[in-house]
Every structure is written in structure tokens, then in C-alpha cells.
Amino acid sequence: MSGDAVLVTGGTGGIGAALVRRLALDGYRVSFTWRSDAAAAEALAEKTGAEAIALDLADRAAVDGFAATLADREFYAVVHNAGATYDALAATIDVERAAALFQVNLFSFMRIAGAALRPMTAARRGRIVAVGALAAARAVAGNATYAASKAALEAYVRTVMAEVARRGVTANVVAPGWIDTKMSEAPPALAKAIPAQRLGKAEEVAAAVAFLLRDDAAYVNGTTLTVDGGLGALLAAAK
Numbered sequence: 001m002s003g004d005a006v007l008v009t010g011g012t013g014g015i016g017a018a019l020v021r022r023l024a025l026d027g028y029r030v031s032f033t034w035r036s037d038a039a040a041a042e043a044l045a046e047k048t049g050a051e052a053i054a055l056d057l058a059d060r061a062a063v064d065g066f067a068a069t070l071a072d073r074e075f076y077a078v079v080h081n082a083g084a085t086y087d088a089l090a091a092t093i094d095v096e097r098a099a100a101l102f103q104v105n106l107f108s109f110m111r112i113a114g115a116a117l118r119p120m121t122a123a124r125r126g127r128i129v130a131v132g133a134l135a136a137a138r139a140v141a142g143n144a145t146y147a148a149s150k151a152a153l154e155a156y157v158r159t160v161m162a163e164v165a166r167r168g169v170t171a172n173v174v175a176p177g178w179i180d181t182k183m184s185e186a187p188p189a190l191a192k193a194i195p196a197q198r199l200g201k202a203e204e205v206a207a208a209v210a211f212l213l214r215d216d217a218a219y220v221n222g223t224t225l226t227v228d229g230g231l232g233a234l235l236a237a238a239k
């Protein structure tokens with residue numbers, strides 16, 4: 001609802017900045033975390049009126065410290081958008097690097113959402129949204145660690161739903177396919193493999209998240225909403 005406080009992780013990324021802009025436009029009081037680009041964070045905060053919070057999600061102690069502040073903050077929604085990639089064939093995966101990726105993509109979110117859920121369930125309303133990935137459900141060579149982290153994110157969110165739905169809180173995943181940001185690096189030719197014939201826009205992912213935050217999305221719970229121009233359905237049909 002307009003005026004409610006919303007937390008977005010990774011606010012200076014491609015999808016993250018679109019999220020901050022969209023949710024601010026929808027009237028939420030937006031706070032976002034950022035890691036490496038102070039100038040971009042400052043500019044985004046100035047443009048949208050959002051609060052910028054420096055936080056490296058790979059730093060467990062920093063995440064713990066931040067989570068400890070959430071008991072008093074009463075966020076209506078937490079949107080975990082930050083995500084890292086680690087491309088390696090399964091035979092060459094470095095488990096330390098895989099664990100570091102899981103810290104950013106999953107464990108930081110477990111800590112932050114876990115802390116934010118107490119005030120949400122007490123208020124009997126709230127929204128948990130994680131930005132997953134189509135890769136969680138479809139195989140892409142070299143993507144095993146990333147795909148596993150996003151699949152774990154989906155399982156976590158689904159299970160959170162079972163714990164909090166009765167208290168007016170929803171927990172869902174938005175799973176982008178190929179979105180035109182610096183993370184995607186998709187060669188133009190690959191766009192032709194997508195039924196929509198183009199990469200997605202960060203704003204289109206933000207729109208799906210914005211929908212899940214609305215009051216009239218209260219009955220959408222424990223699910224994964226793909227935003228992929230039809231790619232997932234096409235790959236499933238090709239099996």
C-alpha cells in the first residue's frame with residue numbers, strides 16, 4: 001500500500017534500480033542496499049527519495065548487524081534482488097566460491113527475511129519476494145552453482161509461505177529469463193530463441209514484483225512467477 005516501507009537488496013543493479021524507481025513511483029517508502037557503486041546509489045537515492053544502505057551481502061557479520069536493526073523497522077515488504085553469478089563446469093567448481101555465492105544469493109536473504117518476518121507477522125500483513133532465475137528450472141551448462149542457489153531460494157520461499165500465510169504475509173519468487181542488464185551478456189542471436197524475440201527489460205521484472213506487493217495480490221502465495229518472454233515454456237515443451 002502506498003506509504004508502506006519496502007526494502008530492496010542490490011538496488012543499484014539493472015533490475016534493482018528499476019525496482020527502486022518503480023516502487024518509489026508506486027508510492028512506497030523505499031530503502032535499498034548497495035555494495036560497490038556509491039555514486040550510483042547516491043544518484044538513485046536523490047532521484048527517487050529512497051534510502052541508500054551500504055551493505056556487502058557476502059559479509060556475514062555485516063548482514064547479521066543489518067538484520068539486527070530490522071526488528072524496529074517494520075518493513076511491509078522485503079525484495080531480495082541482489083544476486084551473484086559463478087560460471088564453471090561442474091567438474092571444476094570451487095566449493096569455497098560456490099559457498100560465497102550461496103551467501104549472497106540465499107543465506108543473506110534467509111537472515112534478512114527471517115528478521116523482517118517478525119514485525120510482518122505481528123502486523124499481520126507483509127510481502128516477501130525473491131528474484132530467482134529461470135535457470136533454477138531449466139538446464140544451462142556451466143550454471144550449476146547459480147542454478148542450485150536459485151532453486152534453493154525457491155524452496156526456501158515456498159516453505160516460508162507455509163509458515164506465514166495464515167498471518168497475512170505472502171512469499172513468492174519472480175524468476176526472470178534473459179533480461180537486458182550487465183549480468184545477462186546474451187549475444188543478440190540468442191534473443192531469436194526467445195518466443196518474444198527479444199531480451200526482457202528490467203522494468204518488466206519490476207512490474208511483476210510491483211504486482212506481488214499490491215493488496216489485491218494477497219491470494220498469490222508460495223509461487224514462482226516467470227518473466228521470460230515465454231522461454232521457459234518453450235524449453236519445457238522441447239523436452
Ligand SMILES: NC(=O)c1ccc[n+]([C@@H]2O[C@H](COP(=O)([O-])OP(=O)(O)OC[C@H]3O[C@@H](n4cnc5c(N)ncnc54)[C@H](OP(=O)(O)O)[C@@H]3O)[C@@H](O)[C@H]2O)c1
Nearest residue numbers: 010013014015035036057058082083133178179181183184
Ligand atoms: N539479467 C538477467 O538476465 C537475469 C536473469 C535471471 C535472474 N536474474 C537475477 O536478477 C537479479 C538482478 O540481476 P541484474 O540482472 O540486475 O544484474 P546486475 O545489474 O549485475 O545486478 C546484480 C545486483 O546484485 C548486487 N550484488 C552482487 N553481489 C553482491 C554482494 N556481495 N553484496 C551486495 N550486493 C551484491 C550487485 O551489486 P554490485 O553491482 O555492487 O555488485 C547488483 O546490485 C539477480 O538476483 C539475478 O540473479 C537476472
